[in-house]
Amino acid sequence: MRRDCSMSLRLTDIQQGYSKTPVLRDINLELGTGITGLLGPNGAGKSTLLRTMATVLPPRSGSVEISGSQVESERSARQVRGRIGYLPQDFGHDPAMRVLDFVEYAAWLRGIPARQQHEAAVRALEHVDLVGLHRTKMGKLSGGQRQRAGIAWAVVGEPDVILLDEPTVGLDPQQRIQFRSIVKSLGRSTVVLSTHLTDDIDAVCDRVIVLNEGQISFDGTVSALTAEARDDLPGQSALERAYMHLLTKGK
Template sequence: MRGVEVIIEAKGLAQGYGRKLVFSGLRLSLGVGTVGLLGPNGAGKTTLLRTLATIIPPRQGTLRIDGRMIRRAAEVREARRRIGYLPQHFAYFPGFTVYEFVRYCAWLREVPEATAHEETERAIAAVNLTAQSGRKLRSLSGGMLRRCGIAQAIVGRPRVVLLDEPTVGLDPEQRLEFREIVRSLTDATVVLSTHLVEDVAAVCDRVLVMQGGEIRFDGTPDELAGLARPGARGDSPLERGYTTVLSNRVAA
C-alpha cells in the first residue's frame, strides 16, 4: 500500500559515469512502503540506489529526502541521518561483534547518543540476531551477515532504507527470513533492488521496472502481473508481466 507522505522525491534526475549517461530526466516519488526495483543488469538500478543514498550527486535534477532538498554538503549530511543503505557488497569489520558493528554504524549515522544503545538492540532484534549479538562478524554465516547488514541499515529507524540485491547468496530459508525482516519495516520507505521477482511479489507493495535507464513500469505487483501477455516467458504471472514489460517496453 502506498503511503501518502512523499519521502523520496526526484525530478529530472540524471546520472552517469564519465561520458556514459545511465539515466536522465528520471522522476520518482516514493512514500512509506516497500518498493521493488526490478530490471536486468545495466538497467541503472544500482546507480539509482547510489544516487538516492547520496553517494554520488546527481548530474542534473533535484532530489528531496524526507521533504528536504539535497544540494549542499550540509544537507547531504542531514539527509544521510535518514538513510539506511545496504550495498550489493556489504562491507564489515570481521573483528567487530554484531553489537559493536551495529552500534558503530549507529554512531556513523549520528543516531543520538542517548538512544543509540536502545536503537542498536532494537535493530539487532529486528533481524533476529540478538542471540548472536556478542559474536564476531567473522564467525557468522552468510545469511547472518546479510541480516547484520540490514541491521546496520535500519539502526536508528531511518526514513529511507535502500537495499541493493540483499538476497544474493542466501539459501531459500534465509530468503524467507529476509522477507520477514523487510515486512517488519513498516515506518520507512524501503527500496529493494533485486533480480528476483518472487521477492518482490512477497514483500513489495509497489514495483518499479527499470530498463536502459528508464522506468518502464510503476505500479503494484498485481498490476505488473496483469500486464503479462500470453506466451510471455516466466513461471509466474509476475515474472510474465515483468518479461512482458521488458520485451514490449510498456510505458509506465
C-alpha cells in the same frame, strides 16, 4: 518504524552517469510509506539509482529531496544522511568486529547521540533476531546472519528511508524466506528493495518500479504489472511473463 512523513523521497528529472557514460535518464519518483520493489536486469542502473537516492552519488542534473529537505550540496547531503538507511549489495565490514559493535558504529555514523547508540543498536538487532549473536564476530556469521546484521545496520535509529540493494543474492531458500519476513516488518517506513528476482517482488512489495536501460518502464502495483503478462513469453509465473513483456517491448 518511520517517523510521520507523507513523502519521504522525491527525485525530479534525475540524469545520472559515470564519466561520459549516461546511466539514468529522466527519473521522476515520489515514494512514501510502504515497500517498493526496484526490478530490472543486471546493468539496468538499479544500484546507481539507489546510490543517488542515498546521496552517495550526486546527480548530474535534477534534484533529490529526503523527508522535505532538498539535497543541493555535500553539506545538505550530510544533514539528511541520518534519515537514510542504506545497505549496498556488497557492504563492507571488519570480520573481527563484533555484531553489536558493527551496528553501534552505524548508529554513530547516523548521528545518534552517544548515550543512545547502544540502546538503538540492541533494538535493531532485536528486529532482525540477532541479539543472541551480539558478541559474535562478523566474520563468524553465516551468509544469512550477515545479511540480517546488514539490515540492522540499515534500520538502526529508525531512519525515514531504507534502501536495500540486491539483499537476497546468495541466500538459500530458507534464508530468503526469513529475510522477506524481516523486510515485511519494515512496511511502516519508506523501503526500496532492489532486485532482479520477481518472486522477491511478489512476496513483499506494495509497489514495483521496473527500470530498463536507465529509464522507468513501469511504475504501479504488483497486480497491475502482473496484468501485463503474455502467455507466449517465457516465465514460471504471470509476474515473470509480465516482466519479460516489458523488457522486450520495442525490440
